[in-house]
Amino acid sequence: MAAPGVDLLGADYERDYGRWECEPGGETICLRLNPFVLERYLQEDAHHFDLELRYAFKDDFLVNSLFTLADEIQEGMLNGVLYAEGLSLTIIGWLGRHHSRKPCQALPQARALSSNQQAKVRELVDTFLDADLSVERMAAEVGLSPYHFSRLFRASFGVAPHRYVLQMRIARAAHLLRAERQRSIADIALASGFASQAHFSNAFKCHMGQTPARWRSA
Numbered sequence: 001m002a003a004p005g006v007d008l009l010g011a012d013y014e015r016d017y018g019r020w021e022c023e024p025g026g027e028t029i030c031l032r033l034n035p036f037v038l039e040r041y042l043q044e045d046a047h048h049f050d051l052e053l054r055y056a057f058k059d060d061f062l063v064n065s066l067f068t069l070a071d072e073i074q075e076g077m078l079n080g081v082l083y084a085e086g087l088s089l090t091i092i093g094w095l096g097r098h099h100s101r102k103p104c105q106a107l108p109q110a111r112a113l114s115s116n117q118q119a120k121v122r123e124l125v126d127t128f129l130d131a132d133l134s135v136e137r138m139a140a141e142v143g144l145s146p147y148h149f150s151r152l153f154r155a156s157f158g159v160a161p162h163r164y165v166l167q168m169r170i171a172r173a174a175h176l177l178r179a180e181r182q183r184s185i186a187d188i189a190l191a192s193g194f195a196s197q198a199h200f201s202n203a204f205k206c207h208m209g210q211t212p213a214r215w216r217s218a
Contacts (some may be wrong), residue, residue: 003063005056043145082162085135113157117142130193177216
């Protein structure tokens with residue numbers, strides 16, 4: 001089945017059926033960004049961001065990202081807030097580079113978080129690893145917008161914030177499984193920041209190549 005087209009609506013768009021420019025037929029995803037979302041993730045750069053008006057165009061990457069985000073939300077964000085935020089920021093970044101009236105300028109490749117900022121992020125993640133961390137909270141810790149923080153974080157740590165936190169949670173759980181053998185796997189999952197034992201088991205097996213129970217008994 002072919003991916004649907006996309007209708008992009010700018011902030012000042014008002015639908016006028018008398019001037020409808022799109023040919024009938026086929027399915028489209030209608031996308032219009034809430035100003036609150038832009039202000040939340042872009043902060044001072046939000047007023048520079050606006051989508052160009054386009055109808056029924058093809059963009060497989062954008063469509064796949066939107067469906068992935070929609071599935072994650074409908075499933076109750078089993079992968080956590082960080083994962084959903086990462087998808088949202090990816091979509092905003094893609095729109096800014098490819099479908100904005102004024103394309104966003106890319107950050108210089110060499111830029112990264114300072115050593116002090118990296119230390120603050122590591123300390124925050126370690127302290128609140130069992131909580132539902134967010135990109136917004138991590139960015140606020142070092143005084144950056146979530147959008148710019150995510151890009152500088154990847155340049156500094158080599159992975160997205162969601163992936164880094166997941167790695168830290170797996171590492172903590174792996175230690176606890178062997179250090180506290182009487183503790184239940186469900187309790188260790190929650191103590192390491194996972195929403196459920198099932199989610200923990202799937203993530204652990206994906207990263208470690210074996211189930212938590214097998215890891216503990218090895």
